[in-house]
Amino acid sequence: MEISERKVGDVCIVQITGRLEWGTSDNLAERLHHLIDGGERRLVIDGEKLDYITSTGLRVLLVAAKRLKAVEGRIVLSSLKPHIIEVFEIAGFTSIFPIYGNAEQAMQQTSEPLNSSRYKSA
């Protein structure tokens, strides 16, 4: 798994490439905590190149989302592949993670004032 970040305005886009599973989830967890500790409040997880996710990976995203929520931040997802969306649906994550069709859309939505909740599933 590879993780890359880019910053657009006050939004941080984190792109995950490859597999988010037992052996790689810790890396992502560390990275996200690092970003939040560093003051990032608006995160977009770009899943365009995410091939695989297990419950361990889901847990990392959930923990990060909880942390951000506590400091009035927000995490959204974009560009997930259909079989990854299916996993999100089974896990009941689509009700707590806004998912957008592409990173730009996600960025736009996440930079809107917080507490607006016009989230749309992809």
Next chain:
Amino acid sequence: MLSKDRRQGERRNRDKQLLRCERELQAATRITNALFEDLGLDELVVKALQIAIEVVNAECGSILLADSLSKQLIFQYSIGTSPIPSGTAIPWDQGLAGTVFQSAKPIIISDAQKDPRHLESVEKLTGYCTRDLVTVPLKRWEGNPIGVLQVMNKREGVLTGEDLAILTIVSAITASSIELHRTMAEKERIGSELRIASEIQKSILPRTFPPFPDRADFEIYATTIPALEMCGDFYDFFLIDDKRLGVVIADVSGKGVPAAIFMAVSRSLLKATALTSVSPSECLEHVNRLICPDNESAMFVTVFYGILHTDTGELEFCNGGHNVPYVIRGNRVSPVGRPENMALGLLNEAKYRTSRMLLKDGETLVLYTDGVTEAMDAQCQLFSEQRLEHTLQRLACQRPVDLLTALVEDVQAFSRGIVQVDDITLLALQYCQPVVQELTLANRLPEVERIVSALERFGHDHRIPESDVQAVTLALDEVITNTISYGYDDQVLHQIRVRLTLANDRLLAEVNDDAKPFNPLTAPRPDLTSPLEARPVGGLGIHLMRSLMDQVDYRRESGKNRLIMSKRLSAVAQPETKAGHHGDL
């Protein structure tokens, strides 16, 4: 003057006749109405007697019904100033009542005290003095009496022949009603007993399909449509051990309740014997020797018993006088063996021989009873072996359940409008040679990667749709990660055995480990709905696995967890499907 008198006399007679007809009609109507009131038997008797007494204007009367066991006439009901208690019984060949009952002819008496047949014993019971009396047999127009109706002491004058005529009508209608009542009650009783028996009988045959959800190496379906409520046909199937499946079809001589009882006995004996791991011929020989000595009613049963070796597809079978089954190979339908052994129950010393054949991947064995081939159409033509073969040929590419469903429809369409005279029973068994890959992992988390890549290769090699490979991979990943993370208390190295089986259109993943007992099927469902801040972290892995797989089976066997997960593969992009399993849907 004379003619005027005559005319007046005639008119009087006509009026009298009219009056009488009217009374008769009235009595008949009232009783008939009572019949339609849906009264119980006792109420009906009371009503009939009330009407009888009223229409002839008598003081009292009784209805006595015959009891053939005790040969008595029993007072069902009496009306009068001092009625005879219900249940009082007199011998059915004594007294006036007995005479009428025996002769089936009515008696009319103007002074009972002078008649030697009058039973004083009854009168002593009540202290009542009978003057005039009519006793009529309680019977339908034709047929034997079921009792007698007695009416006594007309309030004005004495009972006449005219009263007798009316009472005869009342008696006939009452008798018919009582008999009808009895017949219906009996029918209802027998009907409900038969229904219960039929339910019990059906419930002893395996009726859950698919019966072995963790097996992908064969597919089995069976059905039986009894002609009468109780059925003499039966099918059966059972796993003798992990690698041997027993299949049975049988037809008991005769029909109805006796055949059903014999069927239940035969079925139990066959299964009990088969499970002792004997060969088909040994099994039939043994059961035959058990049935023969006690078989006083000379019933017999034709049986086909086969054992499928699920790893090789070898079929051992013994046919005891049963219709020769068919095997479907591609589009070819051919008979299986010859009926070289005798039906069971005929000859104690009969010898039985086992035959063998090989079922290849996708081939189907079809067992049937003669209710199929002997089903008749309106022109009295039989469905016949020939038609059965043609139908099987046409349905050759269907899976067992679809094959038999379509076949039954065909047979029923053939004999539409004709009452089914024989049980129709069918069993289809398709062999699906499995592709198996086994893998042993150590209980260390990095090992999970090995199973993930093994599955990817397996999926690629056998052209399994990618979405299915992804689903099974994730399910296995979750299960094994969970086991390695939480299943062991020690630091010792343990082995986790994984077996992938591809058979037919199913992919099975079996995990065997010696970790702590853990049944994922009893794991609590995670919270999937609460808002982010309240959403618990964890518990999702097992939930993902259960949702992604079609069927999950858990067993704790000899200190090990055995988890079998099954996924039915998507129909699209499955080039290796057997002769278009889904193609005809």
